[in-house]
Amino acid sequence: MLSPDMGTPAEIPELLPGTLYLLILRTLKGGALHGYAIAKRIKETSGDSLIVEEGSLYPALNRMLVKGWLTAEWGISENNRKARFYRLTPLGTAELKQQVRQFETTVRAISQVIQTA
């Protein structure tokens, strides 16, 4: 678990299945990042409410490489170390658009059900 204020096993919501790809794609839209930065960025932009487990982050990144959404190459990180940077491919950009659309449709549908029921 990635929680800076250790000791508080907060009620952090689990990720909805399948949304990990969406989050990674969206995070990489701004430019290439390494794995650690991706996890950190997701946590920060969600206001610490979404936590990506490393145990699923790296396998997910590899699956996305297989699908051709991302490319990876070695570079130098901001703290001057060798790090692996992931970058969105055109295929990945298209995938992001589609996943965002799908996600929005689903969320709208669910909230509608919640409100009317």
Add this chain to the structure above:
Amino acid sequence: MIWWQELKRRAGFVRNRDGFDESLDDEIRFHLESRVEELTGAGMPVRDARWQAQREFGPKLRVHEDSRAAWQFRWLSDLAADLGYAMRALRRNPGFALAAVLSLALGIGANTTIFSLTMEFLFSAPSCRDAASLQYVLLGGNSHSDVKELRFLRDSHAFAGVAGSNLESEANWRNGAHTERIWGASVTDNFFDVAGIPVLFGRPIHRGEQHEVVLNYGFWKGKLGGNPDIVGRRLVLDGDAYTVVGVLPADHRTLVGFGLSPDLYKTVQTPDLPLMLYVRLPKGMSHAEAYGRLQQLAGQRDRMDPQTDFKRTQGLEMRAVAGMDRLRSVSMIPFTAFFGMLMAVVGLVLLIACANVASLLLARAANRQQELAIRQAIGAGRGRIVRQLLAESLLLAGLGTAAGLILSIATTTAMNGIRFPLPVPVRLHIEPDWRLLSYSVALALACALLCGLMPALKATKRDVNTGLKTGERQTGGRARMHRLLVAGQLAVSVLLLTVGFLFLKNLMLATSMNPGFDVHHTVWAYMRLVPEKYTQKARIDEAIRSALQKLRSLPGVLSAATLRIVPFNDQQTNGTDAYLDGSAVARDISYTGNAVGPDYFKTMGIPLLAGREFLPSDTKNAPRVVILNHTLSHELFGEKNAVGHTIRLHTGPPQTVIGVAKDSKYFTMGEKDRPAMYTSYFQSDDAIVNLNFMVRSGLPPASLVKEMSAALGSVDPTAAIEVKPMEKSMALAMLPSQAGAALLGSMGMLALLLASVGLYGVLLYSVSRRLREFGLRMALGAARPAVIKLVLKDTIWMLGGGLAAGLLLAFFATPSLSLFLVPEVGAHDLTAFIFTVGVLAGIAAIASVAPVLRALRVDPAVALRYE
């Protein structure tokens, strides 16, 4: 093509597996270090920070494994695991594995061998450039055309090239002290350029060259010792010197195909040699367009030459030298049919082999009932177990295919070395290629499904509860399936055995049939004079007389005669209008013709029914005479004696009938009696340098061969001479029935072997399944005969059903074979049916003895103890 790129990325992973692990390690290290830095930056002690980072990250190994899994094919690793499991299971049961693999190996070996043969004969591509645009032209449906036609087509400039070849050209090759007859292809000087035939070394024959030859690989290796400096050497053919310019590769295939391999290619020397015409289509011209042009040109030629009846446009054909186009021609139908039948037969053999393996697997699945039930009980899905059982049959099929392929490659390699006993050299070049490989893979998969799917589904379709109990209960469904399998196997075996038997009988009949002349005491000598030396008929006749004199003086020679056409090796069919006894009314007759010298009938042992033989006095100066065979005499003169009557053919002089000979066979054993007419050799005008002599011998024919060669050689040492007993030269006539009998007979035997093994195994198995029941019955007082009856009832039902179905199949299938059989062997041959049923019933009886004995030996106490 997203999946394709994905596949490439995955393949990249497989190539660089170690690098992947290393770089993932680096990445994880970087992640942990960054986290430690962040934590220490917030004021945490380094040791705690490290511990904290490790704890957050979780087990590294799992990250590794999951990441790697992203790149691998899940089903591939599953399959590998299944195959490993299947391998262990087979190793525990070597007898079963051996029986199954052997069955499949025989079935698949037979299939791939016939497949290779079919590919070689029907689909092998000739050695030339772009076979699709090289077209074979048949003017008026004739296989060969006059050189004038070739020139006309060439001069029309309608095509990118027009060339001709004649594969049946003989030549006398002066090899040191003796002369050998060789088979060459005579080709137009542009043939190699138009067809684009590759050479191994040297160069092809080029335009404008007259006395250049390109050698066949086998001829170069066999007759010239594979001399690497052969290019530039001279060969003396028919008295002329030719320069060797190149050697063809070992796998050279002629445009005609069928393994025909002439000893060399030389340019056409005689202007009247008929040629097979080949045209090269210009780039981009379609077949239809080209055919249209050809039709137009042929019509033009027909109008230019209105006298003759020959119409080039009638039956005009143009087809590519390779592929399906070649198979579409009428003359190919018997070949295509024969290979089609062979493929069907070996397909059925494989079906029997698969049925064997299926019933073995079924029996095994029954023995593993408990194991499977336990696995299902602890939660293995049915699909998973089916997949695993299929992996086992896939493994068996794979092993069987590998063994079968080895068998088949060994067989075809042996076939490549065979020199067929044919008048023209024929050689096969069968090489394992991608077609054979993909066919084998397809066969293996089909076998795996055929053998495995049904037993796997049967084995898993069960209530877990009953399976867990000690399983002796024979479920009705499986027993029925078993009997059906065996009955089906029997039915197919009946069909195959009947076919095999028909061909064997055909061979025996064809061999023992009397052709109407004596083949056992006659020797045939062929002598080819060099044409340039013998331009006048008088010189040729002189050589013949001198040769006959020398032959007759040899010890052991009873008589000798000259003849134009040697029965069973060549034939001449004539059709013309005939006028009898000076009548002006024409009668159309068609007959087999031959020109023979004095003593011919005596030498051949053909009895004369009336009149006399030709005499030495029947020369050009004497009145014209003919001898008819019985059929022709009967056709023209009815019951009257034909001797003394006259016949005038077309515009020729009247000829007097001096004798009537008994009918004999002229070209094939299977032919019906046909009309024949003999003319006197020395009354004909043709100056033919190919001489044939027939000798009647009082000694064994083979012992005369050497002396006859020497005697003829002394007449003219530059002549090519070939002497062989007539018995040996009947090979061509026997080849179809021999090949058919050998191939189909062995397939029939193979089917019988496989089916009897299957029958035996199944009977034994079904008894062992019911041992407890028999024990119980005997314990309760059943007499032995009653138990025997129980066992036999099963067998008889299977046998009866299988045989009946098989006979029905055979009854409807065999008439299509009549194309390949001599008329004396009817398609519905009663002996074939009786033979087949007898053999199979006998085998079933033998197969039943062991199970019956086993059933009787059951100790009731032992059988009951299982409960």
